Amino acid sequence: MKKVILGLSALCMVAFTSCKEDAAAKVKSENVAEAAQRDATAGEFPSIEFDKVEHDFGTIENGTPVETVFKYTNTGKSMLVVSNIKSTCGCTVPSNWTKEVAPGETGEFNVKFNGKGNGNQVSKTVTLTTNTEKGKEAVKIKAFVEKDPNAPAKKAGAATVNKVTPATATKADPHAGHNH
Template sequence: MKKIILALSALCLVAFTSCKEDATKKISEANVAKAAERDAVASKFPVLTFDKTEHDFGEIEAKTQVETVFKYKNTGEAPLVITNIKSTCGCTVPKDWSREPLAPGGEGQFTVKFNGSGSNKVSKTITVTANTEKGSENVKITAFVKPDPNTAKPAQS
């Protein structure tokens, strides 16, 4: 048993020391330069900058549909790709955004439609998922929803 362990140890020693010299010869300066360039580019992200991050519709009647447009710009150093835009509930619907890459300095927009559901002060968050450093950005809509005048009020006793 000791002879087998000694033989395996000697074999491992030879294998590990023989690979060391060959590995250093395989590295080329061109590959090191390419890797450095790739890593420098990989650290550049797009930056999603909005013209406004919150929109207040003010007072609206219940069940009244309203919409607003959020404009944005890529102020970063890499192409911006928006993969999804979603809201916190089905009463707020984001639409009409480009799924194509947006070059640095480029501008785009999307529309948010709110159906006027809820009552009193209503606030909804819209999450924009993109290839930014954080991975997502948020914008918000608010409104004060007045009661629907067509609904019957409960009788007072």
């Protein structure tokens, strides 16, 4: 039994050693140089700086679309890539963004907001998926959405109050009002 295990171990060592030599022979020297350069700059993430991190539309009419532009600058040393932009709800639509921004250059994206509300403050977050060190960057929009003047007024709910008298309390609970 020991001879079988010893023989299998020797066979495995030969197989793994020969694979290692084959793999080393397949590595191209230009790929090694490229990888070394990439690894040297791996710590140099692009950095994003916004012209504003929040846009206040002020007071807007209910259901009236408004729009703004956010600008961002790559303040890092490598190419900034913005792969996706999305918002927290369908009433806020980011679009037309600059996908690649070289160091020192500026990109931008539009945000359309179609707010609906009943006279309240609304705030939405727009998230960018980037190749910065954090991986996600966010900006916000806000607005006070006026109440829709054409919305039907809601009727106040009606409540019924049953008066409890000593006579009804006695019927409901024969022990009510009695000291035991």
